[in-house]
Amino acid sequence: MKKSFVMALCAALTVTAAAVPVSADSDKELVLFTWENMFPQEVLDGFEKETGVKIIYSNFDTDETMLEKLSMAKGGDYDIVIADDYILENVIQEGLAEKLDKSKLSGFENINPLYQGQFYDPEDAYTVPYGAGIPLIVYDPEMVDIDIKGYADLWDPSLEDSIALVANYRVINGITNLMLGKSMNEEDVDSIKETGEKLLELAPNVRLIQDDNTQNALLNGEASVGFLYTSQVTAALAEYPELEVVYPEEGLGFGIMGMFIPSEAPNKEAAYQFMDYILQPEIAAQCTDFIGYYSTNKAADELVNPDLVVPDSVKKGDIVQNVSAEAEEQYSKNWTEFKAACD
Numbered sequence: 001m002k003k004s005f006v007m008a009l010c011a012a013l014t015v016t017a018a019a020v021p022v023s024a025d026s027d028k029e030l031v032l033f034t035w036e037n038m039f040p041q042e043v044l045d046g047f048e049k050e051t052g053v054k055i056i057y058s059n060f061d062t063d064e065t066m067l068e069k070l071s072m073a074k075g076g077d078y079d080i081v082i083a084d085d086y087i088l089e090n091v092i093q094e095g096l097a098e099k100l101d102k103s104k105l106s107g108f109e110n111i112n113p114l115y116q117g118q119f120y121d122p123e124d125a126y127t128v129p130y131g132a133g134i135p136l137i138v139y140d141p142e143m144v145d146i147d148i149k150g151y152a153d154l155w156d157p158s159l160e161d162s163i164a165l166v167a168n169y170r171v172i173n174g175i176t177n178l179m180l181g182k183s184m185n186e187e188d189v190d191s192i193k194e195t196g197e198k199l200l201e202l203a204p205n206v207r208l209i210q211d212d213n214t215q216n217a218l219l220n221g222e223a224s225v226g227f228l229y230t231s232q233v234t235a236a237l238a239e240y241p242e243l244e245v246v247y248p249e250e251g252l253g254f255g256i257m258g259m260f261i262p263s264e265a266p267n268k269e270a271a272y273q274f275m276d277y278i279l280q281p282e283i284a285a286q287c288t289d290f291i292g293y294y295s296t297n298k299a300a301d302e303l304v305n306p307d308l309v310v311p312d313s314v315k316k317g318d319i320v321q322n323v324s325a326e327a328e329e330q331y332s333k334n335w336t337e338f339k340a341a342c343d
Helices: 005-009 041-051 063-072 085-095 151-155 167-181 188-207 215-219 230-239 268-278 281-291 298-303 325-342
Strands: 029-034 052-060 082-085 126-135 136-139 163-167 205-209 227-228 244-246 257-259
Touching: 029 268, 041 052, 041 082, 041 167, 041 268, 041 281, 063 082, 082 085, 082 167, 082 268, 085 257, 126 230, 126 268, 126 281, 136 151, 136 215, 136 230, 151 167, 163 215, 167 188, 167 257, 167 268, 167 325, 188 325, 205 325, 215 230, 227 230, 268 281, 281 298
Parallel strands: 029 052, 029 082, 163 205, 163 227
Antiparallel strands: 082 257, 126 257, 136 227, 136 244
16 A cells, blocks of 8 residues: 555654654553554644553554564564554464454444455454555546446546556556456466456556556546546545546455554553544544545544545455465566557
8 A cells, every 4th residue: 555645645743753663661651653644643642641651653664664673573662553454464474463352442343344354354353444545436527428337437438548547557457357257366377367358458548557646647637537546536536526436336446554453562551542542433533534545434434534435335345465476477467568558
């Protein structure tokens, strides 16, 4: 999941940041380990005022850096960690996450089921979702003659040379899989080759492929349809509210950030307090509006920017996961051939 958009969407967050792990020797300290700018200052201040526990904000740049540091600390040094779905699977498998005592989380029932039961934590035993990134179709109804309802409509001939796509090769392969009734994480190489053939049929409709500020092509009229990251959807709607947002009928492909308590956290009691505090609807809404991800707290949905709430009717879909080397090679080949066809 891309984190760079947080800086663009949010004002600078002034927190105490530690460049190296800091041990919370006191029961009045909690070490929070995540990316920069993940919480509004008033939320952190509110927790400190309510509990008397001082937050030590330590940050990392990548999920892999987090896992390396947590592994070196043998599940210690940090009290709360927030990271992405795929790395959470590694954390749990390596025994670095605490199995949650849900009796200490009165707000656990507030979590939207759409974001529960995921591959990395199927029993929701270790993690609490903090936000979801969901690439979606956005289009200008004044420039498009069809009613777009799903991925399949992107192949419509009327959209020739008019679509702006993000440049994540697994995601684009994945939505093509979903359109064909397959998993985003299809492993059969022959089936993935079929996906590549279908993807080539989309090439005439593609105006551009880029990862950064893809929404600008939609806003300046270069493209009439965009398949955009969450931050780009939010930015596009802020400038042009008349755009239509499509939650594809084939299902969503999304990524989830999750909170967990490390297995040897120095201050687990404070960690549970913080996790439950963040699960309060009003607090969750403040966080969601600040970071610009989709709300994962059902009880907070009425309080947040409505553009960050997924309708109840939406199908769950898939999260991109690791696949075999053979499958990965074929997905890469599909992408290379697709991009060449789009040039």
